[in-house]
Amino acid sequence: MSWFAPLLHGDGVAGLILVLGIVIASGIALGSIKIRGISLGIAGVLFTGILYGHLAWRDHGPVPAPVAMSSATPAVIAEPAQQPQPPQQHQPPARDVAASHHAAEADRIHLLEFLREFGLIFFVFSIGMQLGPGFFSSLRDQGLRWNLLAASVVLLGTGMGILAWAVGGLPAPLSVGLLSGAVTNTPGLAAATQALKDSVPGASAAELNLPAMGYAVAYPFGVLGVILSMIALRLAFRIDPLAEASAFRAAGIGSRPAPTDADLEVKNPGLAGRTVANAITLAGGKVAVSRLMRGTTMVVPELDRVLQIGDILHVVGDAASLDRMRMVVGDLASIKLTEVEADLDYRLMLVTNPKAVGRTVADLDLHQECGAAISRISRSGIEFVATGNVRLLFGDQVRVVGDSTGLVRASEILGNSVKQLDHPQMIPVFVGIALGVMLGSIPVLFPGIPAPVKLGLAGGPLVAALVLSRLGRLGGMNFYMSHGANLMIRELGIVLFLACVGLKAGGSFVDTVIGGDGLLWMAWAAAITVVPVIVVGLFARLVLKLNFTALSGLIAGSMTDPPALAFANATTQSESPAVTYATVYPLTMILRVLSAQAFILFTL
Structure with a gap:
């Protein structure tokens, strides 16, 4: 069984696919377990990913050097004259073993990052294809109020990040990394890192790594914290998600009036x-x-x-x-x-x-x-x-x-x-994804911001899918996706994304949290995630009487959090939360990037 252990460790392409299969299957099973009517849903995949990554890929320190047998080593079992020691030159040098180990780790991380982004693109593109026909009417009907609430979440989250720096005493680069991770916003991290390089030309490698470190620590709770906040709001107001979803549909929000x-x-x-x-x-x-x-x-x-x-x-x-x-x-x-x-x-x-x-x-x-x-x-x-x-x-x-x-x-x-109709329209799907990737890569310059703003791999394909599904036909291509195909691509994308995030974080997650200032970092990350969501959620529910279906999609969109959207869809047993998610997502993405860059500029 010597061949099986490397597979379980995720070595090579075959090993990584096996690990993903184990993590995803066990995560979905875990998410289906209900305790008092509450379940983790699709977020269970994130937990099994973190657990598997901790058990299999935990950083145990440097690879120990192999012990070389010299002629001075006493023979314990065999006679020296009859059992000559193997030539020392056949033992691989310690540095070669370490180099091979690190190369394998780097390859695995690159594969995980590719699959993570690939899954994210599939998820947001399928959401856009589903929402396109009704999106623009919802934007006209409720767009202003929803976007103001989402902007409030962004503003409060940025304020909590500033408190982590000013009151908590955390370095500004680390605080902005915590801010980006706590709201699961990778483009914000990239923008902050670039702003750090541009504004502090002599920054050391350790300083430049601080945003990524904060992001890695905060990201898992950024996914989980939003879901837990939704559950808390639901329990606090004793909300029946199915009844709220029914009322949302009956109100005709995000759709034309029923004939x-x-x-x-x-x-x-x-x-x-x-x-x-x-x-x-x-x-x-x-x-x-x-x-x-x-x-x-x-x-x-x-x-x-x-x-x-x-x-x-x-x-x-x-x-x-x-x-x-x-x-x-x-x-x-x-x-x-x-x-x-x-x-x-x-x-x-x-x-x-x-x-x-x-x-x-x-x-x-x-x-x-x-x-x-x-x-x-x-x-x-x-x-x-x-x-x-x-x-x-x-x-x-x-x-x-x-x-x-x-x-x-x-x-x-x-x-x-x-x-x-059932025959898959594959050319339009991948043409749409390609257009979305290009759209997300277009840099947009804003006055006073040194680095350009981009929609990224999450925003570009979403916007492209919204427009293309609204048009329906472009250049002889029919941008149609059956409900079954849409659901399959969406679920495949989100479980790949969550599994890769969990596995990538699991290797060092526990050690980072329990060692050094990790617990302090986690506490600030939790505050950045939970406080804005709870405050805006309470205001929206108590003052504006906002439907929980709309609120859950708004929360997921304002936190640029696809797993939270998947959880909201599962909780309401409908796709209605995606209407508010798609309505607030573009503006939220821009504000997240701008706020991360402004954070660096005004704190250094």
Whole structure:
């Protein structure tokens, strides 16, 4: 079994993959254990990573030099004349053993860093792809208030870092490292390190390493502390996460208003002789008319169909739009057209035909082609009215109304191929990731800040995915990701990220904490993490009455903490927290980088 021990130690690519498998599987199992209804969730992977790293990769000091057998060494068992000692030159020099050991450690760290960043990119990109269609509406609706709360978290965290330097007596480079680690913000660490190099040209290597040391000590608790703070807020207010998530969705935050329907009878004399299109325009243009009954005949009306008094219209729209349409048309009808026997029916169909993708509902004009009409569209879990100016995207699920012949023809026009929908769109995914990496690498200069600000590998792919999923189609590529594929990539990314963070920190985590000033560092890191979250959380809940679903996503975003977002999603059993996370993340990332650089400039 001599071959197995190096694998368990994580030596080589095969060994590291084995270790990751053990850490991730055991971490998910640990996270699923509930005590009084509370569990660690996905954060369990971080703990098993730290434990495995401590047990397998703990720094035991220099590698001892091998003992060389000399001719003066007495033979204990064998006769000297019959058992000559092996030549000394076959023993590897101690320095070669140490060099080989350090080279293996360096290779392992590089692999962990690559897998950590790769997992992070997968996670944030899949989040952006899921949120894109509803993100910009949430930004308009609640963006200002959410971003002000997130900025308050950043400001309070920076203030705690300054206290660690001014009151706690910690060196400024170490304090800014604790600040970056406590909020899990790697770009902030990089920006602070660069600012330190630029502002203190003669800084020693030890001084330049202080930010990284503080970051390494604070990072594990930065992940855990945010999750514990969420749990504390939940328990303090006796919050039911599922009820809060239901209320969040019911409020329509981060999505378009859910469509409903009504049957309206034309009683307005001024509408007689006018067309269906005229009525829709007078009502604000945000409704669709999918059925018209005149006498005993029911049809799918074309937009230029002339209305008469007594016509009954089946109208689809949100509640406010239906009220406006009722004021224009007349009053609610005494019958429901969907319950009247007729040749009309509806089918749910998928938009997969390249010839239909990218065209508007009006341009496609199913009524002209087959006498059918699209009344509703479902995209990324959000359902809305199929108004004429809506552009169809690959993967949209549409509700089509028509007779049997028209529905068959509509299916051919739209594509309606489940097989094509399930086929992974790999080129758009990796093109999107590449664009996100480039976006995150663009340096932006701000006056008075010596080093440029970048969104980094976490912010760039997130912003790129938000924009691309909102567009849906770019240059012939369909930026569509099925829910199953999105969830798989997201979960794979976050467990890789957490496992690598835990393993990398575990080797020296315990020794750093219990030795020297490690406990003091940890205490300040915990304060930097917990105090801003609790203060803003209490204010948001007590004063603003903010929904816990929105609050948990806001906390995760303000701390630039993807694992906390994964925990919030799991706690609420929904993806709604990601709406606030994505809304505050871009501004928070910029503020984190700027505050880290300003910290160095104003304390040295």
